[in-house]
Amino acid sequence: MIKMLSMDLDETLLSTDKVMTESFRPFVEKLKANNIIPVVATGREFYTAHRFVGEDLEIDLICNNGNIIKNNKTGKLEFVNPMSKEDVDLIMSFDKNDKVYSTIHVAREDGIDLLYKKKNFKSFEGVYVDAFRGRNLGLDNFDDYEGHPLSIVFAGSHDDLVELRRTIKDGIGEDKDKFNFHLMKIKREPKWMLEILQKNGDKFFGIKKYAENRNIKLEEVAAIGDDSNDKMLVENVGLGFAMINAVDVLKEVADVVSDYDNNNDGAIKILDKVLFGD
Numbered sequence: 001m002i003k004m005l006s007m008d009l010d011e012t013l014l015s016t017d018k019v020m021t022e023s024f025r026p027f028v029e030k031l032k033a034n035n036i037i038p039v040v041a042t043g044r045e046f047y048t049a050h051r052f053v054g055e056d057l058e059i060d061l062i063c064n065n066g067n068i069i070k071n072n073k074t075g076k077l078e079f080v081n082p083m084s085k086e087d088v089d090l091i092m093s094f095d096k097n098d099k100v101y102s103t104i105h106v107a108r109e110d111g112i113d114l115l116y117k118k119k120n121f122k123s124f125e126g127v128y129v130d131a132f133r134g135r136n137l138g139l140d141n142f143d144d145y146e147g148h149p150l151s152i153v154f155a156g157s158h159d160d161l162v163e164l165r166r167t168i169k170d171g172i173g174e175d176k177d178k179f180n181f182h183l184m185k186i187k188r189e190p191k192w193m194l195e196i197l198q199k200n201g202d203k204f205f206g207i208k209k210y211a212e213n214r215n216i217k218l219e220e221v222a223a224i225g226d227d228s229n230d231k232m233l234v235e236n237v238g239l240g241f242a243m244i245n246a247v248d249v250l251k252e253v254a255d256v257v258s259d260y261d262n263n264n265d266g267a268i269k270i271l272d273k274v275l276f277g278d
Contacts, residue, residue: 002036002239002275003216006062006207007267008225009042009052012243015263018187020052023268028059036275039210041203043182043195043229045105045113045150046070047135064105064150065182065197065229066206079209080107082148083198087178091152091196092142094168100156101128101190103136106147112137115145127189128155152196155186161194168196182229195229204232222275224258224267225250241270 007013013024031038041062042049049061050072059072069079088104095102095117101124102117114132116124118140124130139145154164161183169176180202182195203225211221223233224241228249234240235253242254245261256274260266272278 001220002222003220004037004039004211004214004222005031005271005275006039006041006203006221006223006233006237007271008223008227008230009040009044009049011226011245011262012224012267013040013262014052018052020054021265021268023265025054025057027268027272028057030272030276034276037214037216039207040072041066041207041223041225041233043184043203045132046075047111047113048131050075060210062203062206062210065180065195065201066203066209067150067197067201068107069206069210077107078213079206080148080150081198081201081205081209082107082150083152083201085149087198088142088149088152090172090175091168091179094164094171095154097156097160097164100154100160100164102142103129103153103155104142104145105150105153106145107150108147111135112147115139115142115147117141128153128186128193131188150197151201154194154196155188156190156192156194158183158192161192165194182227184227184229202232203229204236207233207237222271224271226262239274241267241274243267 028038039060043065046063067081104115114136116129118138180197219238221237222239223237226243226246240254241256242251244258258266258270
């Protein structure tokens with residue numbers, strides 16, 4: 001029996017144009033009416049996820065790939081899983097490419113949730129950093145900063161990020177097993193991002209913690225997503241869904257693949273069909 005459902009945002013609930021499906025809100029209420037706890041689990045930070053979900057909706061958000069859990073309506077913090085300063089310093093010691101944007105997602109009390117290195121960039125308009133306008137802070141370096149680091153994100157060309165990932169893994173040797181690496185395409189320039197988290201920084205661990213806090217077993221959890229950062233979660237819960245537009249590695253481990261993509265309400269349609277027979 002499913003008691004909890006985790007839903008991804010980008011390319012799952014959101015269309016390619018980043019519009020939330022209209023059926024999301026009534027479906028959340030349907031889940032609640034049937035004693036299924038709905039949550040949104042996303043790689044995005046809280047404030048952006050909060051905007052997409054809707055500021056007045058009572059639901060919990062598991063953000064930054066499982067590293068922080070907050071209530072959408074109140075912003076109340078339930079859990080934070082920061083990276084260590086030593087791990088951040090280790091990864092940043094390989095940050096040598098001036099064509100790559102270097103950022104740290106942080107949990108702070110002042111509304112700042114992204115720190116970025118200024119480097120020699122003349123403008124940040126339209127790029128990954130600019131997506132956090134009003135909530136970002138430029139620094140000359142990351143030697144000293146305030147806040148709990150949740151994840152490291154490099155934005156750049158595909159080739160530059162593949163090379164950076166290889167350099168980091170080769171450079172840290174056995175320590176590479178301490179981290180999760182996610183290379184993903186993004187809408188904003190420069191079109192690709194490499195996210196690095198500690199090994200227990202994953203949506204799966206955030207969902208596991210949330211479920212444990214409510215005495216829910218993993219086999220009583222369902223989850224849906226589309227990308228590599230959903231793989232551990234979809235593979236290890238009781239009922240795992242992949243979008244038809246998902247990456248192959250996710251579809252291979254899912255129990256169910258949606259009939260329609262994210263631009264045709266595929267997530268809600270397959271969840272409604274399987275969970276409620278509608």
